[in-house]
Amino acid sequence: MSRIPAGQLNVRKIDGLEDGIHGDGGNLYLTIKGQARHWTVRYFNPTTHKRREIGIGSAYILTLAKARQVAIDIRRQAAEGIDPLELKAKAKKQKQIPNFAELAERYITEQQAGWKDPRSAPIWRSSLSRIAYPIIGSKIVSSIDTDDILAVLRPIWTVKTETADRVRGRIERILDYATTHHWRDGNNPARWKGHLSNILPKPSSVAKVQHHGAIEWQKIQLVIANLQKSDEVSALAVQFLCLCASRSSEVRFARWEEIDLNQAVWTIPDQRMKTGKEHRVPLSTPAIAILKKVEAFKKDHHSFVFPSIKTGKGLSDVALSKVLHHAANTKKVSIHGLRSTFRYWCGEATSWPRDVT
Structure with missing residues (x-):
C-alpha cells in the first residue's frame, strides 16, 4: 500500500515536525495536531479489499522503533486474512465479558x-x-x-x-x-x-433416591413418651412438630405473632412456606399445652416460640435431630421423616382422603 520508502522518520526529525500527517513508510503514519501525537497504520481489509486505518497509540508512549514493529505485525495479520480492527474490537468485547x-x-x-x-x-x-x-x-x-x-x-x-x-x-x-x-x-x-x-x-x-428415615407410625407413641420426659425446648419443639405435621424450619422459626391461642390457629406466613402460600394450622389441645409450656421463655427472649436458651435465636435443625435420635434410640430416623410417619398413619389407620391428609 505505502509508496513511501521505509525509515523516513527519526527521533530528531520527529521533534521538529509541524501539524499534519507524516509517513514513515511501511504503512506507518504519525499524526500531529497541537500537542497530540499518535501513530496509525493503514492496510487493506483482507475480505473487502477496502483501505482501513487503525490507531496503535500515542507517540509519547510508543517509541518509533516499537511503532514500526507493531506496523509489521499488522501487515502480517492482514496478509494472513485477519482484519486487525475486527480483532481489536473482538478483544475489547471479550475484556468486558465477565468470567x-x-x-x-x-x-x-x-x-x-x-x-x-x-x-x-x-x-x-x-x-x-x-x-x-x-x-x-x-x-x-x-x-x-x-x-x-x-x-x-x-x-x-x-x-x-x-x-x-x-x-x-x-x-x-x-x-x-x-x-x-x-x-x-x-x-x-x-x-x-x-x-x-x-x-x-x-x-x-x-443414584438411588435416599428417603428421609421415618419412624413406623405404630412406634411413634413410644418416641413421644420419651420426648415427654424432657422439658427441654428442643424436645417440646419436636412434639409440636409431630402434632402439626410441620416442616422443621416452620417450627424452629415460628414466632408468637403467628399464634392465636384463643382461636387455636397457627398462621404460617407465605414467605416461610415452601409453597409460597400462607398456611393455617389448627392447633390440637396437646399442641396448645406445649405452647403454654414454652410461653415461659417468651419474656426472656425475642419472639421465637422455640428459642435457643443460649442465643435467643431459633433452634437449629441439629438440635431437633439430636433429641429425636435420643428419643427413638437410633440415628436412622430424621426430623423430616416425621411427616412421612404422619402420612403413613393417615393412609393406614384412618379413612381420610389422600388430598385431605
Missing part, C-alpha cells in the same frame, strides 16, 4: 433476596467453588461449551449424582443469566433436556 466465577457471584448476590432459605447463597457458593470454579471459574462465559460442562460433571456424576445434578442446574441458570445480558449466544451447554440427557445417564438411573 464464570465473577458472573456466578453477581447472580447469587442479585438473586439471594428472593430465596426463602438463607442458607441457599452459602450453599451455592460452596458447591460452585469446590466443583465448578477450578475448571471453568476463570473462563469468560461466552467461551464455555459442552466440553467444559462435562469436565465439571463427569468426575462426580456417578459417585455424587445428586450434588452433580444440582451443580449442573446452578451452572445452567448462571449461563441463562449471561445470555439475557448478551454475554453469550446460542444454546445453554448445561441444559439437560435434549442436550446433556443425550450424553450423561439419567440421575435416577445411577
